[in-house]
Amino acid sequence: MMLRLSVAVLLLLPFALWCAYAQSPLVGITLVKNTTAKELGAYCLDGSLPAYQFSKGFGSGASNWLLHIEGGGWCNDVKSCLERATTRIGSSSYMTENVFSGILSNNQSLNPDFYNWNRVMLRYCDGASFAGNSMYQNGNSSLYFRGQKIWQAIISDLLPQGLAHAEKALLSGCSAGGLAVFLHCDNFSRFLPGSATVKCISDAGFFLRRVNVAKSEMIRTLYHDVVSLQGVEQNLNQNCTSSQIDPKQCFFPQYFLSYIKTPIFILNTAYDTWQFYNVLVPSSADPGGVWNSCKKNLTTCTDSQIQTLQDFRLDMLNATNSFYKSSTSGGMFINSCFAHCQTQHQETWFAANSPRMQNKTIAEAVGDWYFERNETKLIDCPYPCGSTCQY
Template identity: 40%
Template sequence: MMSTKVLTSLVVLCCLSAVWAMPGDLVLMKDGISMGAVCLDGTPPGYYFRPGSGSGRSKLIMHMEGGGWCYNEDDCVGRSKTNLGSSKNWGPTASFNGFLSDDPQLNPLFYNWTLVFLKYCDGASFAGNVDKVVNWKDTDLHFRGFRILDLAVESVKSIANFSEVILTGCSAGGLATYIHTDYVASKFPGATFHAIADAGYFIDANNVNGEPLIRKEYQYVFKMQNCAGGVNQDCVKDLSPKGEEWKCFFPQYTEPYIKNKLFGLNSQYDTWQLGNILQLPCNPPKCTPDQMKLLENFGKEFLEAAADFIAGDSRGFFFDSCLHHCQSLGGEWTNIMVNGQRANETFATWYYEGSGSGSGREVDCAYPCNHSC
């Protein structure tokens, strides 16, 4: 149970800045090469590791990095030459903020937990698994994201016998959290397991012209990288007779199958989704009345898509109406408020099963109502 003192400390974190931080060290999983668990360009995958301290040594936060997807082979060739497709230029250390901070002033409940920050280099939210190397325009591509995830989990399990595990991720890593929660949980059978998906609830919605652009893009990624074996298998089992396995790449279709405890952290007006799914041709509030109507309708679509999530007994959520994308890694984690609760407070209340002043399940009013944005 959380103490009143700790809960009070959560409230006053909004204006503090980190005064110190211990970076995580890069661990390259070179043994993955022989197992075919490699980045797009064939280099070894890896993660940043920061050991826990005190009681946090036996507690794990495993964060999956985000960074979009490569939507076709040409796109993947370009991505394979960047840090999102190759480990060649990853730095030896990295520091983290927000929910991943090791500053007890900023992150009093989780600062001393062991941290694994899994680098993203496969382009399909750690879901792809194509046996053969794909040669595209004289470039070899390796679609092996699910093998990377599997290798990482086995590597992490060798660190300690963890009693508590939180799986998390932002953006494409947030989507990865939805599609991999049950799989990763199955690898830690003796641990208390929770997941928090940040800005990963990408909805199956049309753009401003009524075109299902994101659906087509996800369908191609799903097929190109052979993702059917790397998403929730209960979802695949139900949808494969209809040839709709690709739906399991969307949170709204896969979430009802997730058995483990899950917290959703998302803006109803996520800026990435406004620009890339809705393709809104303006920056709110500098939009025409017709464009603002499109924005309003998208927020309604988001809540409709998340209806099952909101109704779930084992679910927690913080769905605000601010214009942003990802919040657990920065100031939004402690600044934005919904119904008098901040995101970090809402998650803590849910995680510790109602020990806080809120419900652990907060849904905001419609844009632009929230003055904490």
């Protein structure tokens, strides 16, 4: 998702937040060095150079680094990838500068723990959560499936700029970027000094393998096609792939979460709206539109529909239960809001009306976990619980 906010959205923000956004500087696009890209073979879908945005740290945060991976779904066939290659999530030619907010904000009052760190947005232009390594060519049509190489190229660009000497580091990401965090968390820690405090946070990246309301596993088919098309399998967790009958399902975090060694924080809503609309009740699974009203307004959901949503929540909790019980270094914030991505939006990250559990905002919970001020494993009660959610 882009962080750019329209004028209409700005006008709806509380006055204090509006002022903060108005004072935040635009962060420009930095293209990966051509020599680095050429050496690694790191290119966006259309063959353009991959890119990132970098806001330099200052003061006590000058030696600390926060890398945030942009989201934007996936492409699972040549047609959808060719279409994607003509957009900002398939080509750096269409990327524009924007304002950093939420976990990337440089405003201490809006982002108290990370505001003065070196903050980087890794722009997404491959369509496989920075994990592919393949290429398609047919006549005049070419597609570079080089997400893994893009990941390596951006890190290679940042290491000499200070990342190689980081004292503290946090890898974060939202949606498809949140999935990329799971995929790259351990690899990220290997780039950094052994003395550094390195942790990861995945926001809305815990995509469940689950049947939809029509009893079809469309999400499994989607991921299988993404992995096959873009050459992802070779870059999946080897402990996972060697233990599964179908190695491609190791694109789902629930199958390889237990193998991640670096401390990781799972931030997800139990009713993630992207998964609600696209995994649980995609339009193709509801041709009669029985769910249309419920999707638009939760108060119109039938008892049966609410029960289906509660079953989805339980599946989310069951998939993370072992992590919740056994991880001594991990953290969790599973709230009952209907939302998708909560770190990069100021109104959900840290604001007066942000979602809370045990009276802690998401920013406070993440900060407590990262700096070990408090153990943070919070799970909200079922909907309609969550009085601080903006349903």
